[in-house]
Amino acid sequence: MSSEEFHHLKVHLKDIASATDNFDRQKLIGHGGFRSVYKGELSLPKGKCMIAFKRLDPKYGQGNDEFWKEVIMLSKYRHENLVSLLCFCDEGHERILGYEFASRGSLDHYLSDVSLTWTQRIKICIGVARALNYLHDPNNTQKRVIHRDIKSSNILLDENWTAKVSDFGLSKFGPANQPQTYVFSNVVGTPGYCDPLYWELGYLTKESDIYSFGVVLFEVMCGRLCYKYRDGRINEILVGVWKNHYDENRLDDIVSSDLKKQTDSNSLMTFSAIASRCLNRNRKERPTMLEIVKELEVALAKQKLSQTSRSLVELGRLAKPPLVYESREELLSLLSNGFRHNDTTWLSINKDKRVYETISIIKCITDDEIEDLEVIEDGNSRFDYVIEDAPDFKLKISTQFLIPSVTYNINLVYKFEQSDHGTCVPYKYKLDEEADYSGPFIAQVRKDGWLVTQLYQFTCTQREHHFTIECLTLASVECQILEGIEFCHVEYVI
Template sequence: MLDSGNFVIYDSNFNVIWETFDNPTDTIMAGQELHSGSKLVSSASETNHSSGKFQLSMQTDGNLVLYPVASPDRPEDSYYSSGTYGDGYLSLYLDDKGWLYLHQGNVASNLTSGYRNGTALVYRATLGVDGIFRLYSHDFELNTEQELKKFPEVTDPCAVKGACGMNSYCTSANGQVVCSCLPGFDYLDANRTSNGCRRNFTASGCYSNDDNTTYMSTLDNVAWMDGSYADSLSVTSDEACSDACLSDCKCDAALFKDNTCSKQVFPLRYGIRDDSTTTFIKLANISAGGWSVINSRPESPSVAPVIIIRRKFSVKISIVSAAIIACIISSLAALIFFFYRYRAGRYGRLWRNKEPALVDEIAPRPFSYHELREATDGFKEKLGKGAFGTVFKGTLPRGQRVIAVKRLEKVVDEGEREFRTEMRTIGRTHHKNLVRLLGFCDEGTNRLLVYEYMSNGSLADLIFKADGQPGWDERVKIALDIARGIHYLHEDCETRIIHCDIKPQNILMDDNWTAKISDFGLAKLLMPSQTRTFTGIRGTRGYLAPEWHKNAPITVKADVYSFGIVLLELVCCRKNMELEAEEDAIILLDCVHNCFMDGELEKLVPDEVDMTELNRLVKLGLCCTHSEPGSRPSMKNVVMMLEGNADISVPPPPGFSS
């Protein structure tokens, strides 16, 4: 650690291997430069120093700009700029006298004036968790710190774009940011209200008020960044603006100001108080049918007044009341006792008979090999075969429950205890978009898994057949089902799981055509403290992320890549590789990217679809298949993008096809 504050790592010959001055986080010290193309990123909070919500970018065009991290870095997303666009400055520099300036060689543009210097005085410039870039001086003799300058110079914290997340608007109270959701929206995280909001009802595709299922809600005195998808309308009243949005199936919201109406689609961004703007939000009329509420809860439930009524009761009334209450309590106690005895006896009989209908609600139960051989009639009806085993259809003797039994082949003998531990880990994954593991067998050399039976086959059967392919809305719903299942494996289950083999053949459809992820035979389990692992190549050609071939650490982003390929297959209803296709269309990923760049997306789909929705899903698929794992979105963000609660950035060209 040098006196300048630079932490340096040397090799045995005292050559510099790494130093913090070349890898800034949220701060630059005196003597440190922020080079062209580099950026500072704020901390998540004062105590959590992982990456936060704001960034200071030293752009290659010579401009120093502050943006929200989650924005596409357009001029309208910035909330501070040095105004030096095109002036050729290559870096931001802080000297030991407190001068903060942009420079190229001997040419400089001062952002601050100089301050006094001394051996006990040190300067630093830090991007705060509130998005403000501040210059500080530290006097070690007096043990004091002073704020000298801040960028931008604002008094209202809501002037910082991104202080509140998408679909929420910012107000300030005593200098603190207060984020509020749009009508019909709930916080993404009630404990972190600045993260944004999402709709508390499900809606997909284009929807208008043809069947009275929607209405407009009014939000006064709030303005947003204008992201209108159509030319602004000149209207005579706010009611006309509201009606224009209500009758337009693409319109999610409308902004009315100075007799001008601009139609918007979600998500809305950078909401702030503005006395001259009225916002209209399209909401679902739940009572009209066709909509479902999700996570609905009041934002600020009111507290009912407590009314105390005093009455005088006579002694006789009190005695009679006490007697009645005592009789009621005695009767309830007797009912509870006999009910408990009945249930305890019934559960005991179920357990003695090994009734799986009870056991599989608690944890995967062990089966004997004899039981499963009888259940499958000697492994007679084959449902399918994969790299690690064959799946057979069976029926349990009690309750006549249909099951799928997977007989594992060519598996490493891990030992009975390790195998059971892994089965119980997988069995604790409970999600509506995951195929449920009901039980297992580890008798001798036999290793078998028992799953719930999926009656409608796999996604591959559904989308790769010549006729009867699902419609666009069904394909979008299936994509969201798959994304939610993978997100659960990555972030929400007790033990984080990388699936390693996401493909249409491992996505099964239940009786209600809900997509469920299956086949954890290739999954690599992660302990809670792990984020990546080295392992041999697993999975299926065509769905493998590039890092599998580079002997690089495998993270959850490998599953994101595989999901991206599946999403493009789902959108286009074709396999990721078709040798019979024309030369430039053999590999789906390359074909999709070419059509995207040429503006010819209609060539990709077998049916007529909403081109805006098609463009959105294609962009998401290309982002998920980025050659660099760190540039792919997390599955949490993928779910938000599919739900329409987050923007999708412009995808890069494909760098690798597996």
């Protein structure tokens, strides 16, 4: 086969050798079958990037066929959840494939890792299911691809835990315009994952991939590989045991105990039901990949709903005095209206159930400065005390309840006691480390009459953040009252 069609992906062996320090063992990140995988940084037309180089070993015989099959396959089929082919090398006896580097490695290394949450596991499975649905092509827009070696070690994970299906050297093409595509071939695959009918009869269908994916779903749920390994060999395959436990309603005996603590029972029920259907011996009783995608998305939605409900209850427990409610709807209403956590912190949620935190101005101003300011009571404030007619002042702000990865506005909350000065902010301000002041700007009027203006915007990395803000009052403004600093979720990040 000529490589001219794929010339734009071809790189020189000397460049790969340089990127991998001449295939140094320190660069080796994977080994098995008839290939070794190295990592290295290489300059491509799109820029310099880290690449995983799969170096095929010709002495195993199948290397050349696997090589060209992957070049063709990954050049024509592109999907978010398929590993991307970035380059290849075909010089002399060397056959090397260069893929996008998946920094977290393969899924099999995380099956027993308790830090990989149930929510993350479902999302990974959804990604794989979407990729397989694309390959099986229910829309008849391309040749159908049967992967033929779906297993957890062939599911790679990038830095964002996005699943990337890899290793297409054993895949088969078939027509997509038929309900069933039968391909007769020599049986290949991995024991435990391989469809029993394919193993026994030698004919391959897209349902063979579905069986293999069902095994992966059980691995994800049980927190272990589908076989027991002893003395360098597989000595027991667990798939039959797992299926029997599900059929006998004894799922608790096989599901990872660490996962059960964080898993919603309804989510687990939906997940396990679709996994079990994948393992049906009768291929006609197995679901399509599109059905699997939909059921996994339902399992994810149930898990998120359960997490949200637990989070809302935990948030409600912070209220002093405690909130009194009889239903989830009542709790949502109370949290939306907001509540006092203590004398200096007010909490509420928005329509997306994101936490808003407002800190009393009394807590934000240091003891030394507050002695020179007029502290008064205000029956319209969410706090017992506010500050009147503050001149120049410095705010030291510490949050407690923000949500990581959410972008927040830092807002100043104030009002005018007597004169109507409109919505012009009567201050200019800067962060402690900044040289120049910003402002004044236009404020928004809150429903209760208080004015709110954005000082800064930032993306939260942890629950606790610390800010120091210096404010100067404009000379023409009098009778202003300061309530506090509000952290509210940004719905549209610019």
